[in-house]
Amino acid sequence: MSGALAMLAEWLDLTLDGELPSDTQGRLPFGRYVLHGPGILELAPSSLQPQARAVIVSVGIHGNETAPIELLGEMLARLEAGLLRLGAPTLIILGNLPSIRAGQRFCETNLNRLFRRDQDEPGDEPQRARELMAAVDSFYARHSQPRLHYDLHTAIRDSRFPRFAVEPYADNGIHAEQWRWLAAADIQAVLHQHQHSWTFSHYSKHYYQAQAFTLELGKVHPFGENDLAVLRPMRQLLEALLEGREPPGADPDAMKFFTVAHELMRESEDFRLCFPDDTPNFSEFDVGTRLACDAKAGEFIVTEQPLAVVFPNAHVELGARAALLVRATTTPQN
Ligand SMILES: O=C(O)CCC(=O)N[C@@H](CCC(=O)O)C(=O)O
Numbered sequence: 001m002s003g004a005l006a007m008l009a010e011w012l013d014l015t016l017d018g019e020l021p022s023d024t025q026g027r028l029p030f031g032r033y034v035l036h037g038p039g040i041l042e043l044a045p046s047s048l049q050p051q052a053r054a055v056i057v058s059v060g061i062h063g064n065e066t067a068p069i070e071l072l073g074e075m076l077a078r079l080e081a082g083l084l085r086l087g088a089p090t091l092i093i094l095g096n097l098p099s100i101r102a103g104q105r106f107c108e109t110n111l112n113r114l115f116r117r118d119q120d121e122p123g124d125e126p127q128r129a130r131e132l133m134a135a136v137d138s139f140y141a142r143h144s145q146p147r148l149h150y151d152l153h154t155a156i157r158d159s160r161f162p163r164f165a166v167e168p169y170a171d172n173g174i175h176a177e178q179w180r181w182l183a184a185a186d187i188q189a190v191l192h193q194h195q196h197s198w199t200f201s202h203y204s205k206h207y208y209q210a211q212a213f214t215l216e217l218g219k220v221h222p223f224g225e226n227d228l229a230v231l232r233p234m235r236q237l238l239e240a241l242l243e244g245r246e247p248p249g250a251d252p253d254a255m256k257f258f259t260v261a262h263e264l265m266r267e268s269e270d271f272r273l274c275f276p277d278d279t280p281n282f283s284e285f286d287v288g289t290r291l292a293c294d295a296k297a298g299e300f301i302v303t304e305q306p307l308a309v310v311f312p313n314a315h316v317e318l319g320a321r322a323a324l325l326v327r328a329t330t331t332p333q334n
Pocket residue numbers: 062112153154155156157166168197199201214311312313
């Protein structure tokens with residue numbers, strides 16, 4: 001048993017070093033683990049709690065977003081030490097392994113735009129998206145508990161709200177309990193998507209009606225330079241889910257809610273954003289402000305009401321999203 005336990009502690013390091021652990025399954029203090037493939041780890045509780053959800057936690061979908069990987073490392077160590085009592089079926093996913101090793105957002109193309117059932121593109125990232133979709137399909141097929149997926153990221157820019165949730169667009173709504181849990185986890189804002197986005201969290205929400213979010217947990221930093229103390233309330237939420245108990249709640253009014261009004265796309269090589277590169281997320285621009293110039297699409301100018309900018313990035317691939325333009329709403333959208 002001790003060999004197996006030591007293996008789980010090393011799973012993150014071995015996986016990031018490109019090695020496959022010798023044991024693909026073993027015992028934990030309160031259950032078992034099964035490795036379904038590189039970076040795909042299932043935790044199975046010996047005693048399933050009545051409140052348990054079928055929980056998916058994914059990290060490293062973008063390789064330079066290290067804080068969620070370190071947060072996961074803390075939780076796995078606590079699980080293995082017996083400080084956490086596993087009580088819910090849990091799938092842990094380390095997303096883009098080559099790009100984590102390279103310390104880059106992605107290697108060839110953005111993995112987080114490829115989670116679409118009919119996606120059959122060539123290349124490593126499209127192939128990884130297919131593997132991860134199959135892992136989600138299999139996990140949700142084997143567990144009947146209410147489905148939940150948190151895909152953990154960090155953002156390139158500073159932000160007026162350093163920790164925020166992106167709620168993928170889908171027909172199914174979000175349960176009110178999610179807003180209470182996210183508020184208690186110190187999420188400061190929620191951004192409701194207005195159309196399908198083919199991200200990983202969208203996959204679980206759209207195809208499985210899961211309660212699913214992309215969670216932005218601060219700014220991108222190299223390994224070892226993250227402040228995990230500010231993520232303690234988020235860790236408490238994740239640990240409650242792993243234990244299969246009801247997470248702490250807080251008043252959702254503590255969070256600001258936004259809805260996407262427009263997606264700014266890069267349509268040509270000759271594309272630029274008309275504001276400084278280091279503009280923080282959720283910065284607001286008045287009516288009449290020119291936000292972008294594209295040789296094909298022309299200028300984008302704010303009309304009717306002010307717009308705030310989220311995830312601005314002029315250097316995305318052609319045809320990709322260069323920014324979300326958003327407006328505050330008073331309440332959650334569904
Ligand atoms: O800071 C940035 O510009 C990007 C941070 C990031 O990776 N965000 C996710 C959001 C996913 C979503 O829209 O739900 C992404 O761009 O994939």
